[in-house]
Amino acid sequence: MNILVTGGAGFIGTNFIRHARAVKPDWRIVNLDALTYAGNPANFEDLAPKQAERYRFIRGDIGNASLIEQIFSEESLEGIIHFAAESHVDRSILGPEKFLETNIMGTFRLLDKSLKFWKTIGRPDGFRFLHISTDEVYGSLGPNGYFTENTPYDPSSPYSASKAASDHFVNAYFRTYDLPTIITNCSNNYGPYQFPEKLIPLMILNILEEKPLPLYGDGKNVRDWLYVIDHCDGLIKVFEEGKPGETYNIGGGEERQNIEIVHLLCDLMDKRLGRSGRKSSRGLIHFVTDRPGHDFRYAIDSTKIQQELGWSPNHRFEEALEATVDWYMNHMGWVNSVRSGEYRKWIELNYESRNKLAK
Ligand code: NAD
Ligand code: DAU
Numbered sequence: 001m002n003i004l005v006t007g008g009a010g011f012i013g014t015n016f017i018r019h020a021r022a023v024k025p026d027w028r029i030v031n032l033d034a035l036t037y038a039g040n041p042a043n044f045e046d047l048a049p050k051q052a053e054r055y056r057f058i059r060g061d062i063g064n065a066s067l068i069e070q071i072f073s074e075e076s077l078e079g080i081i082h083f084a085a086e087s088h089v090d091r092s093i094l095g096p097e098k099f100l101e102t103n104i105m106g107t108f109r110l111l112d113k114s115l116k117f118w119k120t121i122g123r124p125d126g127f128r129f130l131h132i133s134t135d136e137v138y139g140s141l142g143p144n145g146y147f148t149e150n151t152p153y154d155p156s157s158p159y160s161a162s163k164a165a166s167d168h169f170v171n172a173y174f175r176t177y178d179l180p181t182i183i184t185n186c187s188n189n190y191g192p193y194q195f196p197e198k199l200i201p202l203m204i205l206n207i208l209e210e211k212p213l214p215l216y217g218d219g220k221n222v223r224d225w226l227y228v229i230d231h232c233d234g235l236i237k238v239f240e241e242g243k244p245g246e247t248y249n250i251g252g253g254e255e256r257q258n259i260e261i262v263h264l265l266c267d268l269m270d271k272r273l274g275r276s277g278r279k280s281s282r283g284l285i286h287f288v289t290d291r292p293g294h295d296f297r298y299a300i301d302s303t304k305i306q307q308e309l310g311w312s313p314n315h316r317f318e319e320a321l322e323a324t325v326d327w328y329m330n331h332m333g334w335v336n337s338v339r340s341g342e343y344r345k346w347i348e349l350n351y352e353s354r355n356k357l358a359k
Contacts, residue, residue, distance in 0.1 A: 001027045004077050006062050006110065007084030008032070009039035011194040012132070012228055016083070019232045021047070021054065028054045030075055033084065034061045037342050038195050042334070062106035068113040077117070079128045081239060082110060085166075088197060089136070089159045090350055093292060096158035103162035104169070107131070111173045111181075118179055129181045130239045131170045135224070135251065136160035137185060140295035147185070148301045149247045156293040171245075180244035184235060187251040187300045191228035191320065192327040195338060197346060199223075200321070203262050204328045205335060207269045207281045214351055217290035219259030222297040226252030227315035237309045248309070251300020254317035259285075264318070268325050288354040 001024070007013045008031035020027055033039045041057060056075075060067045062084045071077075084106065086092065086099045111129065118127045138147040139154030153168075155161040173179040190200045206213050234250045242248060256264075266281035275281060305311045328335065 001078050002030070002076055003027060004030045004032060004071065004075070004080045006032050006080065006082045007039070009035060009041055009043060009057075010083060010087070011038070011191075011198075012189055012231060013083040014040075014043040014193045015191060015228045016081070016232045016235060017044070017055070018047070019229055020236065023233075024236065028056075030056045030058065030071065030077070032058045032060055032062065032071065035059055036086075037340070037346075038087065040193075040334075040338055042337060043193055061102075063101060063109050065109050065113060068109060069116075072113060072117040078126065079130065079239065080110065080114060081130045081132070081235065082107065083132045085132075085163070086159065088195075089157045090197075090291060091346070092157050092159035092162070094349065096162075099158050099162040100165075103159075104165045107166040108169050111169060111179065115173060115177050115179050124178070125180065127180065128239065128244065129170070129173075129179060130235065130242075131167065131181060131183045132235065133167050133183055133185045134160065134163050135185050135187045135249070135298045135300055136295065137164040137167055138298075141297040141299055143297065146299045146301035147249060147251075149185075149249055149304055156295050167247075174245045182238055182242045182244060183247045184238055185247060185249050185300075186231055186234075187224035187226050187298055189226055189228045189231050191324050192331070193334075194228075196335060197343070197350075199258065200261065200265070200324065201328060203265050204269065204325055207266060207284065208273070208329070210281075210284065212286040213262055213266075213281075213284045214286050214288045214354065215258055215262060216288060216354075217294060219262070219285075219287060220257050221294060222255050222257050222299070224251045224299045225254045225256060225261075225317055226250065226313060227317075227320040230313040230315055233314070234305060234309075234311045237311045238305070241309050243308075248305040249300045249302055250305055250311075251302045252313050252317065253300075253302065254313075255297075255299055256317070261321075264321065265325065268322055272325070272329065288351070 092099045138151045155164040174181045
């Protein structure tokens with residue numbers, strides 16, 4: 001298989017490429033990534049000497065139509081696995097435009113060039129387009145119920161609205177032009193290589209550095225957590241065995257309130273750092289102004305992918321969270337390399353404004 005992965009230098013894309021190398025030795029991957037603040041080519045440095053034949057990296061924008069056309073002309077692609085996106089809800093609130101450009105227009109350009117290419121290969125099943133999306137397109141749940149593939153779309157943030165729009169375009173290309181597309185909508189991922197502006201890595205690093213732990217609102221919002229490698233296994237299943245035109249929800253079945261996660265991280269890290277009593281990290285928790293339009297709860301019903309494709313998560317939350325903590329503590333070189341000047345500016349912008357509002 002020769003596959004184009006977009007956004008392969010980001011969190012899930014990196015884990016996907018590294019995992020696919022191990023479990024799919026006959027795959028060759030072309031990684032197209034613009035290397036925004038969230039993408040890091042150093043994620044593959046340790047593989048470099050061994051990977052030349054099975055890996056090609058191209059720095060570029062999914063919205064660059066002539067580049068996409070060039071890639072199709074150079075590579076005999078058998079599929080696209082499309083991760084590239086602006087992915088952070090808080091950034092979408094403070095600056096939505098980029099989200100429309102990448103998540104909507106970028107996806108449209110990939111679809112359009114894919115269609116043109118697919119029509120030339122003469123085998124309807126010789127190519128497939130897997131679009132990686134999110135459970136956030138379904139909006140917010142109350143204390144009960146689950147998102148199924150039939151839940152109506154009801155996005156709250158500019159991020160989720162842009163992902164919802166991209167999902168609609170993917171479906172439109174299937175229904176209108178028969179392009180073999182598949183969508184997955186997944187819950188919150190955690191694990192190695194996640195950019196430290198998202199809840200879990202941000203809290204790990206703030207605990208380590210004894211900085212305040214900023215919990216939005218009352219900290220009782222609920223997310224459904226999935227270890228990133230379980231997500232990657234689900235994506236391989238869907239890419240290989242999923243049915244074109246279908247959507248598959250992927251979730252961990254591990255619902256936790258944000259405050260429960262932060263407590264767990266404090267306790268795990270205090271054990272490693274020898275902190276206790278008045279020094280314990282729970283004392284660093286600060287409640288700050290809530291995220292506007294903050295979805296209360298996400299929870300996925302994964303019955304379809306479990307029954308039709310035989311996928312289920314292999315990692316338990318508490319154990320994989322512990323492994324994630326150890327990964328960050330053992331990879332401070334990686335952490336420091338991604339915390340650039342741009343990163344520090346973001347932290348100031350997001351949390352300074354919250355602190356001012358909270359006063
Ligand atoms: P990320 O922000 O860590 O990585 C995104 C990657 O896309 C980066 O490497 C970035 O450089 C690249 N990129 C951004 N704009 C680009 C462009 N215009 N052209 C080419 N590359 C570009 O994101 P992630 O957390 O790895 O998420 C990957 C995908 O999975 C996204 O589509 C996201 O919506 C979806 N998703 C994420 C989660 C999660 O919990 N992280 C859950 C469900 C779905
Ligand atoms: O559900 C899937 C989505 O999960 C993906 O589509 C997104 O790309 C991914 O970023 C993630 O979105 P969230 O908004 O759920 O993730 P985030 O880590 O930003 O926040 C998780 C929860 O923690 C959310 O309820 C907000 C809260 N939070 C977050 C940060 C960064 C805090 O309380 N404090 C914080 O500092």
